[in-house]
Amino acid sequence: MINKNSPIPLYYQLEEHIKELIENGELMPGDALPPEREYAEKYQISRMTVRQAFTQLVNEGYLNRLQGKGTFVAERKIEQPLQGLTSFTEDMISRGLSPGSQLIHFEIIPATSQIAGQLKIQEYGPVYEIKRIRLADGVPMALETNYISANLVKGLTEEIVNQSLYAYIEGQLNLRIDSASQVIESSIASQSEANNLNIAKGAPVMLIQRNTHLQNGTPVEFVKSVYRADRYKFKIQMKR
Secondary structure (H helix, E strand, O other), rough: OOOOOOOOOOHHHHHHHHHHHHHOOOOOOOOOOOOHHHHHHHHHOOOHHHHHHHHHHHOOOEEEEOOOOOOOOEEEEEEEEEOOOOOOHHHHHHHOOOOEEEEEEEEEEEEOOHHHHHHEEEEEEEEEEEEEEEEEOEEEEEEEEEEOOOOEEEOOOOHHHHOOOOHHHHHHOOOEEEEEEEEEEEEEOHHHHHHHHHHOOOEEEEEEHHHHHEEEEEEEEEEEEEOOOEEEEEOOOOOO
């Protein structure tokens, strides 16, 4: 698999070979890779070359290094296109995954000035505050906090929240969701976020803020989410 006469760098050849094993299923998520020494001996290359290939694969999300334990195949990241407005539930179903939610907090609170400004309602007006851990096949993917005007979206219950908010808003209330703006930035997990997402404190996460509107322009939802950067990625297509 390694051609020393090729102009292609040896580390890159090894990197592509391991990628191929992962993508065709010969190496599965959670599988341990042999030590760098074994790769070096097998292909008659330096351990530095093997280490460079491993580092590239870790940076690209194919492998994980665990201190004192070794190098393992990483779980596949869920890819979400940034075109089109869908709910988390719809995203997971479209990928053949089982969506789920673990409800942490659900109550009606008086809107703060920030929340009122985002939802275009009066300060101290009633809003649902909904905090959930979003799951895919039982694995925590995101910690999500929704704020929704209780005067606009009436009748929400914990049972409804544990299913799909968008399905209830559109199917039961006949309100048409039209568009959303979304801001994404990088951060590191706080202790609370780490506990909820089953990751280490300080692990990379993506902070996402979404403002969703109805067809008539009325804000219907203000959402703050913390996504695991090791399990989720966003994709956008751009045309010049």
